[in-house]
Amino acid sequence: MVESPLQTGYVKHAPGFVENEGPKLITSRFKHTDSFTLDKYLSTGGYEGLRSSLNRLPNQVHDEVREASLLGRGGAGFPAGIKWGFPPEGVWPRYLVVNGDESEIGTYKDRLLMERDPHQLIEGVLIACYALGLSQAFLYVRGEMALAQERIALALDEAYKAGYIGKNILGTKFSVDIVMHWGAGAYIVGEETALIESLEGKRGMPRLKPPYFPAAIGLYGKPTIVNNVETLSNLPWILNNGASAYKGFGSESSPGTRMFAISGHVKRPGVYEVEHGVTTFRELFYDDNFCRGIRDDNELKMFIPGGGSAPWFFQEQLDLPLEASAVGAAGSMLGSGAMVVMDETTDAVKACLSVVRFFARESCGKCSPCREGTTWEEKILQRILDGDGRPSDIDLLLDIGDNISPGPYPAAAFSDEGLDAVPFPPSQTTICPLGPSSVAPIVSAIRRFRNEFEALITRRDPIPLSLKVEEVVT
Amino acid sequence: MGFFNEENEEIAKEIVSRYPVARSALIPLLHLAQEQEGWITKPAMEQIAELTDTTSVEVLGTGTFYEMFKFHPVGKYLIKVCTNISCQLLGADELFEHVKTVLDIEEGGTTEDGLFTFEEAECVAACTEAPCFTVNYRYFHRASPELFDEVVVDLKAGESPLSKGCADDQGVMPEHGTLSRVRQQIPKTRSAGIKHPEEIKGPPSWIEEVV
Known part of the structure; x- marks a missing residue:
């Protein structure tokens, strides 16, 4: 429908997504090379969920989503149907902001959903706007994702022309505009209040909650629903097939499927759509249907179960199900669905520095425990690796962490060492969780690999490049 | 004399019109300026301020928060x-x-x-x-x-x-500053009508029916 250089001579898909055995609720079109076009979308059941919604009253659509117990896929895992009920009565207009600012370390799913099935996302946006009486939707795409921006712009144009967006949608009274907005490089903008600040044309710094809960005081001071790309992409399926069918997948507390990105030292890294709450980490990393084991059949040393903000897991946690409550009780989180697998050749201190450095660079600078603390953490870890470590550095790192996140920090249990799990989430002395996130790799690494830190601290020559363990470290 | 060329000035105004409040267009307009010049110049910030009802200092303040904006020339x-x-x-x-x-x-x-x-x-x-x-x-x-x-x-x-590249991307590699090679265009006849938040007093019509 739309003339574009992108739709001719188109040949292949990016790797990333792995088409394996199992139910495919939101990635069913990924296998088609023209999955992003309106034609393909319509010929594979597209916009039927919207039609089905428009045949019901808005509150009935909301009830269906609440009934499906769809958990938010951005990281916090809050039920979308309940979040939708938060705007205060009688306050209008209300807005929708779609969080497509995927930037958490290891996270790769929203970009695929935006590049390969933008109409599915748009349909989800429309269903949300209809159910909640939202006046306008803003689709905030991460600035660095040029191709996703193209695909969404094209899809919006097609959908406007075909009557799915805009005035009197499909001949009904339902009217809404969807505007693509794009960022300019700042991880913190993925935090919902920072996202709103950014959309208002300001520096992307988080707002204090309370009072600035977006559902009450959001964009332009009006009630605003902020939903993640993957969360909204589930809506067309749910409205098409019903909440009870949706709950036929996954576990009782975590229904449906989720997209997980498994990167690092596995034989078949990739993005997989997996039944929520049923599969275990071990199956995901070792089964033939998923990642097929650790490269070179090495031993697993540690893994990040849910993005850079998540405390690390080890062999002891492999049999946990991919379920928010189980992972939380074990001392970490599934977060953004990003898993980074590290084998026995990985240097724990360097891996720790790598994650901490990210948070130090991405701190927005609003709260001093985070602004100063993350920078100190990075400098101390760097000097340990440079051969300038001090014996007091381990305690100093833990003390700085305690200033950003006081009290026992979430951590995994080590059965053989008699250490108990500390459940997620951490406490914070900051407005948002970025600062406390930087403590996760530090507590995880020191708790498990204190000997590696100590060995490096007594060493006097810098460690060379790459994350590989040096011979001297035992 | 403004910074934007004639074509981009039209695009800039169109972008501003999509938002209920003009300042929301600030980041997209900085991108547009970078697309035209390769980096963000002072005259660009001055014109963006006019278009978004802000000051050039506010444009600088917002722009410097985001790493994609360059305030000095960079490579192609x-x-x-x-x-x-x-x-x-x-x-x-x-x-x-x-x-x-x-x-x-x-x-x-x-x-x-x-x-x-x-x-x-x-x-x-x-x-x-x-x-x-x-x-x-x-x-x-x-x-x-x-x-x-x-x-x-x-x-x-x-x-x-x-x-x-392994991305399912192809065609011409644009010069620095250009992100999406396609721009969203909301057809005037299809727009639901974008209003300032203070102009909207009650729920939209399809919700009223239910109440």
Whole structure:
């Protein structure tokens, strides 16, 4: 429908997504090379969920989503149907902001959903706007994702022309505009209040909650629903097939499927759509249907179960199900669905520095425990690796962490060492969780690999490049 | 005299009209300015301030928060190598050193011919396809030093290396500043009508029916 250089001579898909055995609720079109076009979308059941919604009253659509117990896929895992009920009565207009600012370390799913099935996302946006009486939707795409921006712009144009967006949608009274907005490089903008600040044309710094809960005081001071790309992409399926069918997948507390990105030292890294709450980490990393084991059949040393903000897991946690409550009780989180697998050749201190450095660079600078603390953490870890470590550095790192996140920090249990799990989430002395996130790799690494830190601290020559363990470290 | 050329001024006004409050267009307009000039100049900030009902200091204040905006000239091609953990586990540090050697510049620098600027990137959401680098925000997955060399040869010869990228991306490699090669256009006849939040008093019509 739309003339574009992108739709001719188109040949292949990016790797990333792995088409394996199992139910495919939101990635069913990924296998088609023209999955992003309106034609393909319509010929594979597209916009039927919207039609089905428009045949019901808005509150009935909301009830269906609440009934499906769809958990938010951005990281916090809050039920979308309940979040939708938060705007205060009688306050209008209300807005929708779609969080497509995927930037958490290891996270790769929203970009695929935006590049390969933008109409599915748009349909989800429309269903949300209809159910909640939202006046306008803003689709905030991460600035660095040029191709996703193209695909969404094209899809919006097609959908406007075909009557799915805009005035009197499909001949009904339902009217809404969807505007693509794009960022300019700042991880913190993925935090919902920072996202709103950014959309208002300001520096992307988080707002204090309370009072600035977006559902009450959001964009332009009006009630605003902020939903993640993957969360909204589930809506067309749910409205098409019903909440009870949706709950036929996954576990009782975590229904449906989720997209997980498994990167690092596995034989078949990739993005997989997996039944929520049923599969275990071990199956995901070792089964033939998923990642097929650790490269070179090495031993697993540690893994990040849910993005850079998540405390690390080890062999002891492999049999946990991919379920928010189980992972939380074990001392970490599934977060953004990003898993980074590290084998026995990985240097724990360097891996720790790598994650901490990210948070130090991405701190927005609003709260001093985070602004100063993350920078100190990075400098101390760097000097340990440079051969300038001090014996007091381990305690100093833990003390700085305690200033950003006081009290026992979430951590995994080590059965053989008699250490108990500390459940997620951490406490914070900051407005948002970025600062406390930087403590996760530090507590995880020191708790498990204190000997590696100590060995490096007594060493006097810098460690060379790459994350590989040096011979001297035992 | 404004900063934007005639065509971009029209585009800028169209972008502003999509938002209930003009200031929301600030970041998209900074991108548009960067698309026209390759970086953000003072006259650009002055005109963006006029268009968004802000001051040029506010435009600078917002703009400097975001790493994609450059307030000095950069190369025609911005090369960014991801050095976050997933990429690092699979050789990003080695790739980073290779890029530095081939281009013969330090991180943050620009080659003398003005062709390349080289920066470290924070996680760009290609973690399963590590290591990864981008050129003007176009992805190259599972990148080897050899792949990087081939991309440099193409760019120096004025050819598009996009087909060598593993992203399902193709066509012309735009110069630094251009992100999406397609712009959203809301047809006037189809728009639901964008209003300032204070102009909207009650719920939309399809909700009223229910109440």
